[in-house]
Amino acid sequence: MIFTYDKEVDPLAAFTAPPPNETPEERQIRERKEQEAIQRSRNIEAELKAAKISMKRWKDAVKVLVLGQSMSGKSTTIKNFQITYAQKAWAEERQSWKAVILFNLVHTVNLIVDVVQDAVDRSGRTSEHTSVDVAGRPTQHHHKVLLRLAPLRRIEDDLKTHLGAGTSEVEILSKNLESNGPSHEVELNRAIVQEFTVRSSSGWKSILAQVRKSQSGRESQIHQALSDVVVSCKDDIRWLWNDSVTQLILQSRSLKLDDAPGFFLNDIDRITMHDYEPTDSDIVRARLRTTGVQEYHFTLDRANGTNLDWIMYDVAGIRTSRAAWIPYFREITALIFMAPLSSFNERLAEDNRVNRLEDTFVLWKTICSSELLSHVQIILFMNKVDLLRKKLDQGIQVKKYIPEYDKGNDFATVSTWFRRVFKRIFVDHRKPGSPFISHFTSVVDTQATGQTLQAVQATILRNDIANAGLM
Numbered sequence: 001m002i003f004t005y006d007k008e009v010d011p012l013a014a015f016t017a018p019p020p021n022e023t024p025e026e027r028q029i030r031e032r033k034e035q036e037a038i039q040r041s042r043n044i045e046a047e048l049k050a051a052k053i054s055m056k057r058w059k060d061a062v063k064v065l066v067l068g069q070s071m072s073g074k075s076t077t078i079k080n081f082q083i084t085y086a087q088k089a090w091a092e093e094r095q096s097w098k099a100v101i102l103f104n105l106v107h108t109v110n111l112i113v114d115v116v117q118d119a120v121d122r123s124g125r126t127s128e129h130t131s132v133d134v135a136g137r138p139t140q141h142h143h144k145v146l147l148r149l150a151p152l153r154r155i156e157d158d159l160k161t162h163l164g165a166g167t168s169e170v171e172i173l174s175k176n177l178e179s180n181g182p183s184h185e186v187e188l189n190r191a192i193v194q195e196f197t198v199r200s201s202s203g204w205k206s207i208l209a210q211v212r213k214s215q216s217g218r219e220s221q222i223h224q225a226l227s228d229v230v231v232s233c234k235d236d237i238r239w240l241w242n243d244s245v246t247q248l249i250l251q252s253r254s255l256k257l258d259d260a261p262g263f264f265l266n267d268i269d270r271i272t273m274h275d276y277e278p279t280d281s282d283i284v285r286a287r288l289r290t291t292g293v294q295e296y297h298f299t300l301d302r303a304n305g306t307n308l309d310w311i312m313y314d315v316a317g318i319r320t321s322r323a324a325w326i327p328y329f330r331e332i333t334a335l336i337f338m339a340p341l342s343s344f345n346e347r348l349a350e351d352n353r354v355n356r357l358e359d360t361f362v363l364w365k366t367i368c369s370s371e372l373l374s375h376v377q378i379i380l381f382m383n384k385v386d387l388l389r390k391k392l393d394q395g396i397q398v399k400k401y402i403p404e405y406d407k408g409n410d411f412a413t414v415s416t417w418f419r420r421v422f423k424r425i426f427v428d429h430r431k432p433g434s435p436f437i438s439h440f441t442s443v444v445d446t447q448a449t450g451q452t453l454q455a456v457q458a459t460i461l462r463n464d465i466a467n468a469g470l471m
């Protein structure tokens with residue numbers, strides 16, 4: 001067929017012309033679709049424009065990477081940064097943390113239920129006694145309470161879904177409970193208690209945004225319903241937690257839940273109140289694991305009335321995710337390295353043959369000797385000193401876990417020795433003359449951490465200005 005082109009007819013107009021014999025209803029539908037398409041295209045244009053402006057603006061921002069093994073306190077440090085420097089965003093997110101805190105709470109309860117149920121199963125039967133058993137065995141009352149708490153399993157699952165993620169390590173716990181193994185399993189159990197988590201590919205900011213969105217409308221009713229179930233179980237939860245048999249069972253498995261991340265059982269009355277609003281302390285204690293690399297933007301108000309853009313990168317600390325850190329090494333101004341000192345008697349959840357503090361020392365050496373980081377300022381946070389102090393007060397001996405340690409077991413001696421080891425590695429592997437900057441921290445203490453972060457911010461800026469040749 002020969003295609004003839006008639007100059008009088010605009011081919012595009014012919015192409016976009018309404019179909020012949022269009023009914024008024026069809027026309028209405030067509031026009032609505034056209035409008036929607038125009039709006040979509042405008043939105044895309046606006047987003048691209050905003051992204052371009054933002055890229056230009058954030059190109060010169062101070063960039064700080066926070067590194068360390070999983071559970072070292074990286075995300076918690078960034079939360080503190082937000083408390084100190086981005087109050088508005090912090091306040092907006094406050095309510096959304098409720099879902100995470102509720103999840104943490106329910107997870108702990110389910111863990112206790114599993115452990116007590118396991119003790120019941122192992123002993124073959126519950127004691128004949130109805131509520132108190134002199135031999136410390138679970139009683140029929142325990143059995144009833146466990147049954148009444150069964151709906152919390154579903155609530156935990158729903159909250160995980162609600163928080164937009166799959167779960168990890170939890171199944172391993174039940175496997176461990178099946179075996180009757182000795183001490184190494186107890187250690188592993190402890191690691192798992194610490195490792196409960198919601199995996200997220202998008203970081204807590206976007207999870208919270210999602211939670212916020214769902215706090216209106218039907219989703220909000222679902223969330224309220226979940227919360228109502230927990231409220232209805234409150235008395236049984238409190239009873240189970242305060243019960244001496246439960247405490248004995250937990251002790252026999254070396255499960256120290258009070259110090260585990262995301263522990264909220266002692267706050268149950270407050271948390272389940274209708275008008276509960278998470279406090280700063282609740283939020284920094286809430287546990288949500290990071291996967292991938294997350295970027296957090298802050299604009300700091302400075303005393304001279306100017307603003308300063310600041311980007312913090314939060315990364316996943318587990319071993320398998322560490323390769324993802326490397327691309328960030330080139331573009332950062334500073335690196336905060338988190339070393340959780342209290343982990344001296346723990347093992348890695350991802351490889352339970354490895355002592356967590358030894359893993360931190362190895363990681364620290366790798367960071368200090370990295371060529372890619374030779375231009376970067378490194379700041380060490382020796383974190384979780386509150387937990388270190390507690391463990392030493394309980395008489396846990398450092399030398400039992402760190403063979404080279406041959407000094408006293410008091411906090412001052414132990415912490416000074418740890419600092420010396422970090423410093424020695426730093427001096428041996430960094431450029432001569434590089435300043436060793438370190439802080440003892442407990443980043444769940446928001447007031448003290450606020451002060452540390454002010455000092456850190458000043459140090460980073462001073463170094464940045466010096467590097468730019470302005471000082």
Ligand SMILES: Nc1nc2c(ncn2[C@@H]2O[C@H](COP(=O)(O)OP(=O)(O)OP(=O)(O)O)[C@@H](O)[C@H]2O)c(=O)[nH]1
Nearest residue numbers: 071072073074075076261285287290317384442443
């Ligand atoms: N007691 C105490 N708890 C802390 C401290 N720092 C962090 N935590 C808690 O430890 C848990 C883990 O902290 P996160 O900040 O989530 O750890 P992370 O390094 O981001 O871990 P990943 O995201 O898995 O890499 C949280 O429940 C925190 O509240 C501390 O100094 N003292």
Ligand SMILES: [Mg+2]
Nearest residue numbers: 074075289290
């Ligand atoms: Mg994290």
